[in-house]
Amino acid sequence: VKDASxxxxxxTGTSRRVLHQMYAMTxxxxxxxxxxxxxxxxxxxxxSSVSTYDDPEAWIRTVAWRLAxxxxxxxxxxxxxxxxxxxxxxxxxxxIDNVALVTALRQIxxxxxxxIVLHHLVGLSVGEVAHEMHVPDGTVKARLSRGRAxxxxxxxxxxxxxxxxxx
Amino acid sequence: MSDRxxxxxxxxxxxVRDTLTALRVDAEGCGLSDPASVRRRGQARTRRxxxxxxxxxxxxxxxxxxxxxxxxxQADKHHTLPATHTxxxxxxxxxxxxxxxxxxxxMVVAGTQLxxxxxxxxxxxxxxxxxxxPSPTTLGAAERKASLLFADPDGTVVEHVLRFAxxxxxxxxxxxxxxxxxxxxxxxxxxxxxxxxGPVRANGVEGVSETMNAARLTTPIADAGLAYYELGxxxxxxxxxxxxxxxxxxPVADKKAWVLSRExxxxxxxxAVQP
Numbered sequence: 001v002k003d004a005s006x007x008x009x010x011x012t013g014t015s016r017r018v019l020h021q022m023y024a025m026t027x028x029x030x031x032x033x034x035x036x037x038x039x040x041x042x043x044x045x046x047x048s049s050v051s052t053y054d055d056p057e058a059w060i061r062t063v064a065w066r067l068a069x070x071x072x073x074x075x076x077x078x079x080x081x082x083x084x085x086x087x088x089x090x091x092x093x094x095x096i097d098n099v100a101l102v103t104a105l106r107q108i109x110x111x112x113x114x115x116i117v118l119h120h121l122v123g124l125s126v127g128e129v130a131h132e133m134h135v136p137d138g139t140v141k142a143r144l145s146r147g148r149a150x151x152x153x154x155x156x157x158x159x160x161x162x163x164x165x166x167x
Numbered sequence: 168m169s170d171r172x173x174x175x176x177x178x179x180x181x182x183v184r185d186t187l188t189a190l191r192v193d194a195e196g197c198g199l200s201d202p203a204s205v206r207r208r209g210q211a212r213t214r215r216x217x218x219x220x221x222x223x224x225x226x227x228x229x230x231x232x233x234x235x236x237x238x239x240x241q242a243d244k245h246h247t248l249p250a251t252h253t254x255x256x257x258x259x260x261x262x263x264x265x266x267x268x269x270x271x272x273x274m275v276v277a278g279t280q281l282x283x284x285x286x287x288x289x290x291x292x293x294x295x296x297x298x299x300x301p302s303p304t305t306l307g308a309a310e311r312k313a314s315l316l317f318a319d320p321d322g323t324v325v326e327h328v329l330r331f332a333x334x335x336x337x338x339x340x341x342x343x344x345x346x347x348x349x350x351x352x353x354x355x356x357x358x359x360x361x362x363x364x365g366p367v368r369a370n371g372v373e374g375v376s377e378t379m380n381a382a383r384l385t386t387p388i389a390d391a392g393l394a395y396y397e398l399g400x401x402x403x404x405x406x407x408x409x410x411x412x413x414x415x416x417x418p419v420a421d422k423k424a425w426v427l428s429r430e431x432x433x434x435x436x437x438x439a440v441q442p
Contacts, residue, residue, distance in 0.1 A: 008202035020194040024187045033197055037205055044209035094193050101189060120183040134296070134413070138288030139317050148183060155186070 002047045011040055014057050022064050024117045027106035029094060031068065039064040058132060061122070065114060072110070104154035112147030115140055258334035258376070258404045267328045267439040268314045269410075274324070276426050277419040281322065286315040290325055296413035297383065297396045299351040303327035303409045306340040322418060327409040328439045334376065334404045341379060341402050344409065348381045348398055366398075369429070375436045376402045380425050384417055399427030401436040408435045 015036060022032035039060045043050045050056050094102040105113055111133075118129045119140070129140045151157075200208075271283035290313040292302060304311060308329035316324045331337040345366035364382045379400040395417045399410040412426050419426055 004206065007206065011202045011205060015199055016194060019197060019199065020191050023190050023194050023197075029193055029197055032194075033199065037200055037208065040205045041209035041212055044206045045212060094190075095196075098190055098193055101186060116183060117187065120181060121187045135317065135323060136286055136288050136291045136315055138286040139315070139323070142284070142286070142317075151183070151186075157182070157186075 002044070003051065006051060007044055007047050010051070010056060014060070015040060018057065018060055018064065021061060021117055021121055022068070024105065024121055025065060025110075025114050026068050027102050027113070029102075031071070032064075035064040035067050035071075036060070038067055062132060069110070100155065104151055107154055108147055108150045112143045112150065115143040116147045116151070119144055260333065261330070261404050261406045262441045263310060263312065263328060263330050263406065264439060264441045267312055269316065269324075269326055269435055269438060271316060273431070273434050273438070274316065274318070275431060276428070277421070277424060281318050283316045283318045283322075283324070286317060288315070289313075290315045290327075296323070296325065296411050297348075297351070297398075300344060300347050300398065300411070303329055303340075303344075303407075306343060306407075307331070307336065308340070308407075322412070322414040325411045326435065328435075329407045329409065331405045331407065334402075337402055337405045337407050338377070340407055341377065341400055344398070344400060345379055345381065348383075351383070374403055374440075375433065376404055378402075378429065378432050378436075380427060382425065395426075397426050399425065399432050399435075401432040403436050403440055406436075406440050408432070408439050410435060 018039075019032055019036045022036050023029050026032050026035070042063055043056065043060055050059055053059055115129060115133065118124045118132060119126065124132065126137050126140050126144075130137045133140070268285075271285055272280070274281045274283040292304065295302060304313070304327070306329060309332050310330040312328045314326050316326070329337070329340065331340065345368075349365050351363075363384075364380075366379050366381045368377055368379045379398075381398040383396045395412075395414050397412040399412070401408045410427050410432070417426065
């Protein structure tokens with residue numbers, strides 16, 4: 001018997017934070033909204049296992065990212081979107097203050113975006129990001145460096161690229 | 168772990184974090200379903216998968232029966248291993264080139280030059296892209312070199328160049344890798360859909376004794392894990408090059424095409440040995 005109350009508490013306590021992270025990773029709030037809910041639905045399917053993980057939130061984040069990547073691939077291949085539920089009824093848009101930031105995020109490569117979010121927003125160390133992304137530490141460092149430089153250029157904010165001390 | 172910060176901790180000196188935190192306003196204004204609705208969505212998905220599983224089982228049974236008859240009753244094996252190329256006793260003993268590894272500029276996939284970079288760090292032994300393949304460092308090579316190349320937005324290639332004492336030992340190493348791939352556990356059918364292509368050997372490149380490809384596609388991904396993995400091996404007498412590709416998905420639209428193409432393996436083989 002799955003623990004519904006435990007799942008509900010987990011969802012209530014983490015979903016908004018994961019939505020924020022996925023929004024930053026995808027640069028699309030509507031996508032992030034559906035990806036997050038699909039990831040939690042999949043977590044409920046195997047909640048008896050996921051609930052025992054050291055970090056179920058990381059599992060949710062990774063599944064949501066995989067779903068996003070899968071959707072991008074299919075879109076690139078000209079295949080119809082994978083989601084049975086279709087777009088959310090009221091697809092949210094970024095606020096006026098965040099339009100420039102969202103536009104910039106969408107212009108940097110997906111892997112760099114994900115690396116930056118995991119390190120700077122989620123707060124993972126370089127080693128932890130490497131573990132979550134299944135890449136070497138050096139790859140993470142390179143993606144952080146290039147991603148921050150690209151973001152700084154797009155936002156014309158030099159201070160964003162001066163974060164090397166955190167790596 | 169010294170650079171780890173709690174997700175909610177203020178980090179005044181992190182401008183990137185401050186910038187990304189601004190998105191929280193939008194996220195907080197975005198509606199999320201209540202937990203009960205999410206659970207219902209998960210339950211509906213389980214029911215759909217159960218139905219799909221019945222259909223898939225019928226297909227699998229049909230494939231197994233067909234495969235059994237074709238393979239002469241070897242249905243318990245995932246793949247039929249291609250015949251091993253027994254090296255000639257007179258096979259020359261080759262030496263590694265001074266710089267035997269692929270360059271980023273060598274990475275051409277499906278006719279497209281990809282922007283690959285060589286990682287400055289050593290190849291990490293604890294992050295194998297496919298755990299059921301033995302590390303090439305354990306195959307008994309007398310000399311070995313390795314590098315990791317990565318591309319944006321996605322795609323990682325690990326290359327191992329191995330020089331063995333003789334061609335027979337090198338051929339045994341190739342066989343060991345292909346056997347390992349062929350016996351990989353595929354995972355639970357209810358959680359993944361696997362398109363697993365076993366080892367395929369081929370000859371034909373001048374100066375190369377044998378080449379081998381194997382691929383494993385896992386999609387859609389429900390758990391954190393590998394999406395697309397490809398193994399490419401080329402042996403020139405006593406020198407073996409092992410290439411492992413991993414990415415979120417297959418970067419080539421053609422389902423039959425290898426990412427680690429014959430041409431790329433040919434380049435790797437020729438880079439590896441001293442002319």
